[in-house]
Amino acid sequence: MSLESQELSELKLKIGRDPTSTELQIVAAEWSEHCSYKSSKKHLKMLPMKGPLVIHEKGYDSGVLDVGNDYVVTAHIESHNHPSAVEPYGGAATGVGGVIRDILSAGTRPIAIFNGLRFGNIEKDQQARWLFKNAVTGIADYGNCLGIPTIGGEVEFDDCYQNYALVDVAAVGFGKKENLIKNHAKIGDLVVLLGGSTGRDGMGGSQFASDSLESEDRSAVQIPDPFIEKLIIEAILEARNHNLINAIKDLGGGGLSCAVSETADALGVGIEMDVNMVHTRESNMHSDEIMISESQERMLIVTNKTKSKKLREICKKFRITCSVIGHIKSGNQMHVKKGKKTLANLPTNVVANATLLDLPSKKPAYLKTIEKEKKFKPISDYSKTMMALLAAPNIASKIWVYGQYDHEVGIRTVVKPGHDASVLRLDNGKFLSVKIDGNPKQCYINPREGAIGCFEEACRNVVCTGAKPIGMLDHLQFGNPKDPEIFWTFLESLKGLTDFANDTKIPCVGGKVSLYNETPTGPIKPTPLIGVLGLIDKNPLIPQKITEGDCLVIVGDTKDEMGGSEYFEYIHNFIGGKCPVVNFTESKKNMKTVLKVIQNQLLKSVHDCSKGGLAVAVSELCMTNQIGCNIFLDKVPGEKLDVVRILFSESHSRYLLVMEKKNLKKVEDMLRKDKVSFKLIGQFNGEKIQFTKGTKSIISLRVDKAHKTWFNSLKDLVLHG
Amino acid sequence: MTTFNVHVTIENKPGISDPEGDTILNDLVLKGTHKTVSKIKTAKMLKFTIKEKDKKIAQSKVQEICAELRIYNPMVSIVTIDVFDA
Numbered sequence: 001m002s003l004e005s006q007e008l009s010e011l012k013l014k015i016g017r018d019p020t021s022t023e024l025q026i027v028a029a030e031w032s033e034h035c036s037y038k039s040s041k042k043h044l045k046m047l048p049m050k051g052p053l054v055i056h057e058k059g060y061d062s063g064v065l066d067v068g069n070d071y072v073v074t075a076h077i078e079s080h081n082h083p084s085a086v087e088p089y090g091g092a093a094t095g096v097g098g099v100i101r102d103i104l105s106a107g108t109r110p111i112a113i114f115n116g117l118r119f120g121n122i123e124k125d126q127q128a129r130w131l132f133k134n135a136v137t138g139i140a141d142y143g144n145c146l147g148i149p150t151i152g153g154e155v156e157f158d159d160c161y162q163n164y165a166l167v168d169v170a171a172v173g174f175g176k177k178e179n180l181i182k183n184h185a186k187i188g189d190l191v192v193l194l195g196g197s198t199g200r201d202g203m204g205g206s207q208f209a210s211d212s213l214e215s216e217d218r219s220a221v222q223i224p225d226p227f228i229e230k231l232i233i234e235a236i237l238e239a240r241n242h243n244l245i246n247a248i249k250d251l252g253g254g255g256l257s258c259a260v261s262e263t264a265d266a267l268g269v270g271i272e273m274d275v276n277m278v279h280t281r282e283s284n285m286h287s288d289e290i291m292i293s294e295s296q297e298r299m300l301i302v303t304n305k306t307k308s309k310k311l312r313e314i315c316k317k318f319r320i321t322c323s324v325i326g327h328i329k330s331g332n333q334m335h336v337k338k339g340k341k342t343l344a345n346l347p348t349n350v351v352a353n354a355t356l357l358d359l360p361s362k363k364p365a366y367l368k369t370i371e372k373e374k375k376f377k378p379i380s381d382y383s384k385t386m387m388a389l390l391a392a393p394n395i396a397s398k399i400w401v402y403g404q405y406d407h408e409v410g411i412r413t414v415v416k417p418g419h420d421a422s423v424l425r426l427d428n429g430k431f432l433s434v435k436i437d438g439n440p441k442q443c444y445i446n447p448r449e450g451a452i453g454c455f456e457e458a459c460r461n462v463v464c465t466g467a468k469p470i471g472m473l474d475h476l477q478f479g480n481p482k483d484p485e486i487f488w489t490f491l492e493s494l495k496g497l498t499d500f501a502n503d504t505k506i507p508c509v510g511g512k513v514s515l516y517n518e519t520p521t522g523p524i525k526p527t528p529l530i531g532v533l534g535l536i537d538k539n540p541l542i543p544q545k546i547t548e549g550d551c552l553v554i555v556g557d558t559k560d561e562m563g564g565s566e567y568f569e570y571i572h573n574f575i576g577g578k579c580p581v582v583n584f585t586e587s588k589k590n591m592k593t594v595l596k597v598i599q600n601q602l603l604k605s606v607h608d609c610s611k612g613g614l615a616v617a618v619s620e621l622c623m624t625n626q627i628g629c630n631i632f633l634d635k636v637p638g639e640k641l642d643v644v645r646i647l648f649s650e651s652h653s654r655y656l657l658v659m660e661k662k663n664l665k666k667v668e669d670m671l672r673k674d675k676v677s678f679k680l681i682g683q684f685n686g687e688k689i690q691f692t693k694g695t696k697s698i699i700s701l702r703v704d705k706a707h708k709t710w711f712n713s714l715k716d717l718v719l720h721g
Numbered sequence: 722m723t724t725f726n727v728h729v730t731i732e733n734k735p736g737i738s739d740p741e742g743d744t745i746l747n748d749l750v751l752k753g754t755h756k757t758v759s760k761i762k763t764a765k766m767l768k769f770t771i772k773e774k775d776k777k778i779a780q781s782k783v784q785e786i787c788a789e790l791r792i793y794n795p796m797v798s799i800v801t802i803d804v805f806d807a
Contacts, residue, residue: 086796130791200736221796223733225740281738295738 003028007355014350022336022343025288027351029254030261033515036354039481040513043491046498051507053470059183059266061102061250062173063509065471067535069428072180074173076102077436077473077531078252079514083221084138084167088131092138092167093224094296099171100148101250101299104233107181107240108173111412112424113143115153116436116475116529117401118166122157122393122717131165132157133718138224139169140404145226146233150405151413151422151434157393158440164519168475170436170531174426179240183247185267185302185328191260192308194315194322195232196225196297198256198290199281228297228320235318236299244311247302257291257351259300260326261334265352267302272335273326275343287338302328359481361488370445371563373577379644382691382699385571386615389648390706391713392570395612400715414540418624420464420608423540431536433467436529437610442564442650443493444525446579450564451493451528452500456582456652458532459504460608463591464655466541466598467534472501474511474530479523481515489526490515497528503584506532541598543605546625550604551664552682555671556590556654557638558614560645566612567648580651586677587653593674594655600670602663609654615647615691615699617656618682622689623707631682633693638677643698647691658684722772724807725779731793731800732764739763767792776804 003011003024011019011027019027033039049056055064055072062076080095096113103110117135120128132155143150148171201222239245247267249259256278264271275287281295301322303311308324315322329335334351336344379385389395402417414431415423421435437458443450459469474497479486501508517524562568563577597603609617614636622629633646641649659667664680671678689706691699733739739762746761769786773779780802787793793800 087794089794090797196738199738201738221737223738223740223797225738227740227744282736 003031007031010355015346020344022288022291023346025292026257026261026344026346029257029292030351031354032254035254035258037513038354038357039359039515040490042356042358043494044513046494047474047508048498048501049508051505054507054509057180057182059247059249059263060106062106063471063473064106064180065509065533066177067426067428067430067432070177071426071428072108072175072177073432073533074103074106074108075170075471075473075531075533076510077168077170077475078102078512079166079168079475079477081166081477081514081517084135084165085131087221088134088165089138090221090224092135093142094222095167095169096139096142097224097226097229097296098250098252099169100146100229103171103173104236105181105248105250105299106173107179108175109237110148110171110233111174111410112172112434113148113150114170114434114436114531115139115150116168116438117153117155118161118527119157120162120164121159125162127163128157129718129721135165135167136401136404142224142226144406146230147409149407149409149413151407151424152417153436154438155398155401156438156440158525160440160525162519162521164517164524166477166517166527168529170473172432172434181240181245181248183267185247185269186304187328187330189246189302189304189328190308190324191271191273191326191328192301192303192311192322193278193325194299194301195320196228196295197279197281197321198293198298199295200285200289200293201295222294222296225297231318231320232297232299235314235320238314239311242310244303244307245301246304249300251298251300253294255292255294261348261351263300263302264332264334264348268332270329270331270333270335270348271326272329272337274337274339276339277323277325279321279323287343291336359487360484361491362484363488364485370576371578373562374574376572383701386699386701387706387709388571389566389612389616390619390710392566393714393717394566394570395616396714397711398714399711400718415465415542419543420461423465423536431467431540433462433465433534433536433540434531435461436531437461438527438529439564440525440527441569442579443528445563445576447489447492447526448496449579449581450526452496452582453580453652454528454530455497455500456587457608457610458530459591460655462532462534463594464541464606464608465534465536466539466595467536468595469504469506469532469534471509471533472506472530474508474528475514476511477514477517477524477527477529479516479518483523486523493526493528500582500584504588539601541603541606546604546621546627546658546684548685549661550658550684551661551680552618552629552631552684553657553659553667553678554636554654554681555594555657555676555678556586557651557677558636558641558646558649558654559638559651560641561649561651562645565648565650567644582652589674590653590655590676593671593676597657597667597670602659602667604658604660607656609656610650613648613650619689619706621656621658622703623710626703626707627684628686628688628690628703629682629684630690630692633691633698635679635681637679643693722774724770724772725776726805726807727769727771727779727783728803729767729769729783729787729800730764731798732762733797734799737797770807780804
């Protein structure tokens, strides 16, 4: 954990002298990849960040969207990959804590948590099971203790995450526009550290996150304390109501070093602070340790002398410690003292702005041949294959995961987890729909199209609830960026996301980059994770029970796009083929039309086709509604394809619309008018999921049996190995 | 072969916070009249009963089990293993 030699000479040049040891520690933390985004920042600017609903303020850690009637929604996404890979329980829990404090620092109350989890092969690998089990428990325990519902997410397993974990957490906040904290500071204002005490836990975590994970010999673990977090939330919101906060910043990676330098830099002021004033857990902590400790549940607040009295009272009421550790001064220096002795005195623009890199990129060699498909033996029994897919960890019901999360606390949850996207009721009569999606299998085969696919899938999911996408969060997770081939995949994904965001006019309201995600067997597959927020003005589509005689219409074409599909990877253990490509025109048209049909209240439920293709999507509808369905594969619109491809291709922009028979004609008329590709492909009845082609039965499964397998297999795998 | 009782105490490493211990100290013990207490640390104890040749083997066997089955995470916790005659 130190600066590279050219960075050290650069620092010397910028400050015109040798840095002190404290200065070195501060700069090493702040110039780490984790805090400075030095490899990615130059390129991230390409994402469109502006939009009619986006509110920008300096120093915000979360994105802010205006949802009307003087209310705002805030959103942020973070990961805690490196800590979770060595201590899944604490790592995942503190990840939740961190993202919640980002929401809080805009002055909004956190109202929902989401998580995206990725682990190695849990069928074979005991370590992966251990990581999975403990990460889920960590998130559940932390979120449940806070009284914030965890309402959605996704879980995926892939060999590329062997001995590793990707734990991504997103949070959404809600509040009055007038209560947003507008960060500002005046000379003489006080700098207050509030919350948990500073200890040796999580020492050097940000630099740890910027190194490849090689050994377990690290001490960057943090212990979660959700009860302090809850008190902090309430104390901050009360302080906000009394207008006591001039500026606020969460202490995350890089601890005090980053919080102080970034606050000063964002507000254009200097800060003088004394490490002796920081409340510590142990008495013998070194000043450098105090500056870079990443102890959890801490906030930095700028307030003035008069307000600080009331702030202290609030802290006392909630029994959380707060200490005045310094004050705002003119200039732009970050002046760290220990009593009278100066430990560090650096210009904040130097500390907070590492020199951005322009890393070389090169198209990976493996991509040359990846699209070539292997020939497989024809399948003799599709029903058997289908049952195997329904039991596959990536497809099986995730009830074991979200069943541990309190997803109803706060009584806002209108559409609960287990559907396409979850929906929250807002105080202004509107509804917010949110989903996060990723797909490393497709992103590996085609980083650009794969990333766009994740984005479109998240959009599709919120559209299924009747919501119009209004903002996007991106979380870009890749291996070591110094490898030009990996950096190329990063750039391609980013360009893809930018193009789709520009085309659909969905602004990026927040994001995160996590690099150096390497396992002992090599880099992870490119894993961009996209969160989409959608707004529903009036009526969310709450899925209604499907009954005998209901019709099933598919919107969108099924194409020959098997690359990265669960069918190829899980059934045939084959990585390759052509990755699904989003056709922008088709995508927008389908989204718009489906939304229109939903708004006309003609549908019982809408489900998107994604993992496992059409076959899995239809089966999910049947299983969750305990009803059979006859599907005619000849009717599925799109290219002329063989049975396997119609069933399992994971082409985008496809929606399954379920409606009562009496509404069929109206729906068809609307779809026809908008010229989208659609077909009536089946009808619900009986107790069997039945796919036929011509007169030939291809798949025939009893719903109850399929349901039992799909519903229980993940739980059985985790609990009984 | 002799029967031994082996006590495995699992606690957070020194320097890592212990919210449970702190809460018991601050919100229970110090709320009363027991002002002489300055620290409380929580720990989990597993009591094994094991048949081995001698004390040393009993201890190393239990140590091995704890490491292999991930009964504690060495990143967070330390263990103390005490062996007693049954």
